[in-house]
Structure formats: C-alpha cells, structure tokens
Amino acid sequence: MALDRDTAMQVAAVLSKGLPYIQRFTGKTIVVKYGGNAMENVELQRSFARDMVLMKLVGINPIIVHGGGPQIGELLDRLQIKSHFVDGMRVTDSETMDVVEMVLGGRVNKQIVSLINQQGGKAIGLTGKDANLIRARKMEVVKPSPEMSRPEIVDIGHVGEVVKVDSEVITMLTRSNVIPVIAPIGVGPDGTAYNINADIVAGKVAEELNAEKLILLTNVSGLQDRQGKVLTGLKSAEVDALIADGTIHGGMLPKIRCALNAVKNGVHTAHIIDGRVAHATLLEIFTDEGVGTLISR
Ligand SMILES: Nc1ncnc2c1ncn2[C@@H]1O[C@H](COP(=O)(O)OP(=O)(O)O)[C@@H](O)[C@H]1O
Numbered sequence: 599m600a601l602d603r604d605t606a607m608q609v610a611a612v613l614s615k616g617l618p619y620i621q622r623f624t625g626k627t628i629v630v631k632y633g634g635n636a637m638e639n640v641e642l643q644r645s646f647a648r649d650m651v652l653m654k655l656v657g658i659n660p661i662i663v664h665g666g667g668p669q670i671g672e673l674l675d676r677l678q679i680k681s682h683f684v685d686g687m688r689v690t691d692s693e694t695m696d697v698v699e700m701v702l703g704g705r706v707n708k709q710i711v712s713l714i715n716q717q718g719g720k721a722i723g724l725t726g727k728d729a730n731l732i733r734a735r736k737m738e739v740v741k742p743s744p745e746m747s748r749p750e751i752v753d754i755g756h757v758g759e760v761v762k763v764d765s766e767v768i769t770m771l772t773r774s775n776v777i778p779v780i781a782p783i784g785v786g787p788d789g790t791a792y793n794i795n796a797d798i799v800a801g802k803v804a805e806e807l808n809a810e811k812l813i814l815l816t817n818v819s820g821l822q823d824r825q826g827k828v829l830t831g832l833k834s835a836e837v838d839a840l841i842a843d844g845t846i847h848g849g850m851l852p853k854i855r856c857a858l859n860a861v862k863n864g865v866h867t868a869h870i871i872d873g874r875v876a877h878a879t880l881l882e883i884f885t886d887e888g889v890g891t892l893i894s895r
C-alpha cells in the first residue's frame with residue numbers, strides 16, 4: 599500500500615511511540631475476554647483479530663476467552679426454548695446446556711479462531727473439556743430470604759464455577775506460538791459439561807497464569823454510575839456499595855466481581871473497556887489514554 603510522505607511520517611511516529619509499551623509488555627501474558635455483545639459487527643471482529651495477531655508478533659502472549667450470550671440466546675429463540683438469568687447467570691437445564699455447548703464450543707469458538715488465522719495468526723480453539731483445561735463444579739446461588747431465617751439456595755441447573763484451570767495446557771500452546779481461544783465450558787469429575795460465565799473463566803485463567811492484565815471487552819464504555827459516567831480506580835468497598843444500591847446489576851455483576859478477584863489474586867491490572875470501539879485492546883495496551891474502567895491492586 600503506497601502512502602504519501604506525511605501519512606508515512608505519521609505511521610512511523612505512531613510505531614515509534616509504541617516502543618516503550620512493547621518493551622514493557624513483551625513476554626507478558628494478557629488475558630482478553632471477548633464478549634458476545636462486542637463481537638456482533640464484522641468490522642469490529644476483524645479489528646479485534648488484527649489486534650491479537652499484532653500483540654503476538656511483538657512478543658505479548660494474548661489468551662482469549664470468549665462469551666457468546668447473545669448468540670446462545672438467538673439459537674434458543676429459534677428452538678423456542680425459554681431462557682432467563684439469575685444474577686447475570688443463565689439458568690441452564692439439560693436442553694439449554696446442549697445449545698450452549700454447540701454455540702460456544704462450535705460456531706463462536708471456530709469463528710474467532712478462523713478470524714485470527716485469516717489475519718495471519720495461529721489460533722487453536724478449546725473448551726474446558728479439552729485436556730480437562732477447566733475443571734468445574736455446580737454453582738450454588740445463595741439468596742438471603744427475608745421470610746425465612748436461613749438463606750435460600752436457588753438451583754440454576756448446569757451452571758458451573760471454576761475449580762481449577764490447567765495452566766500447563768495453555769503454556770504448551772503459547773510456547774508453540776499459538777493463540778489459545780477458550781470457550782467457557784467446564785468439565786466435572788464425571789465428565790458433565792458446565793456452562794460458566796465467560797468473565798469468570800477469563801478471571802480464573804488470568805489468575806492461574808499470573809497475567810499482567812485482564813481485559814474485559816464489553817458493550818458499554820465501562821462501569822458506569824447512575825448518570826452514565828464511567829467510574830475508574832474503584833476500591834472493593836465502593837464496588838460493594840454500588841452492588842448493594844443496584845447501580846451494578848445483570849451482566850456487570852460477574853464482570854466486576856472477577857476483575858476484583860483477579861487483582862486480589864495477583865493479576866496486575868483489570869480493565870473493563872468498550873469493545874464497540876475499533877482497536878480497543880490496542881488503545882488500552884499501547885497508549886496512556888486508558889479507555890474504560892481500571893481496577894488495580
Ligand atoms: N453499572 C453498570 N455500568 C455499566 N453496565 C452495567 C451496569 N450495571 C449493569 N450493566 C449492564 O451490563 C451489561 C454488560 O454485561 P453483558 O451484557 O453480560 O456483556 P458482555 O456480553 O460483554 O459480557 C451492560 O450492557 C449493561 O446493560
């Protein structure tokens with residue numbers, strides 16, 4: 599592609615400005631959660647895939663954990679299977695679990711793998727069942743019940759929580775220059791499949807790998823207050839207050855909880871950023887403009 603001299607100078611200046619960030623992050627692991635809402639537009643998908651390939655080429659190890667909530671919802675609708683959420687978790691009966699496994703482990707996972715490979719990367723897709731990558735158990739949701747003295751346990755079916763992430767499987771791939779693309783399905787001791795919220799999986803993967811950053815791409819500009827202002831640099835107690843008064847609800851609940859846990863357990867920083875912005879990940883890593891919500895120790 600031929601550039602005029604001014605544009606070429608600008609490109610050179612931008613590349614040169616990236617040098618300190620490349621020096622800082624080369625050799626480090628960055629876990630990126632690619633949300634189902636942020637992957638709906640083809641242009642954005644392509645820019646995301648290019649960002650991952652570029653990161654890998656400058657020596658950073660990107661690990662992708664993807665969601666696919668809207669894509670699961672679409673197929674459930676087509677099959678006329680009703681679905682609802684409790685605290686941001688999809689209540690998952692056996693029929694729904696089959697759909698979740700097909701959509702996440704099949705279509706969505708292979709679409710991302712293929713996008714990265716088209717951009718010149720080497721991506722391999724896995725679910726938590728592959729090599730027992732994500733061991734899981736059934737999640738119990740405990741709700742305080744004003745009528746009863748004891749809290750109520752809500753059964754949300756095949757929803758899992760992470761017991762263990764096998765970091766060896768991931769490092770085996772990254773050492774071979776592969777970009778792992780992980781679908782958030784866990785496996786129980788008896789081979790049962792569990793539907794796990796993708797933010798939770800991304801957080802646990804980041805913890806297990808001692809990642810430099812956990813980046814959660816979503817469909818809003820960050821964690822917002824009631825007026826829509828993006829909040830950043832929050833402490834755990836401030837987040838608890840925002841959950842208690844209902845400012846943080848739905849899909850933002852698992853996101854913020856896993857970001858807090860990740861930084862508590864050794865990840866350097868966690869970021870909730872707007873996946874609707876082209877090259878959002880590059881903006882986060884290679885500039886000081888820090889888009890979205892930053893959570894650090
Ligand atoms: N305080 C908040 N700030 C921003 N978003 C919030 C907040 N509380 C709830 N949300 C909701 O969380 C959603 C993001 O979660 P989710 O839909 O699960 O996205 P993703 O598919 O990216 O994981 C937002 O679109 C918004 O509707």
Ligand SMILES: CC(=O)N[C@@H](CCC(=O)OP(=O)(O)O)C(=O)O
Pocket residue numbers: 632633634635664665666667668670686687688698757758782793794795796797849
């Ligand atoms: C238990 C649970 O809720 N699992 C999610 C898994 C996909 C996901 O997390 O997708 P997003 O990141 O796009 O929301 C679900 O069934 O929708």
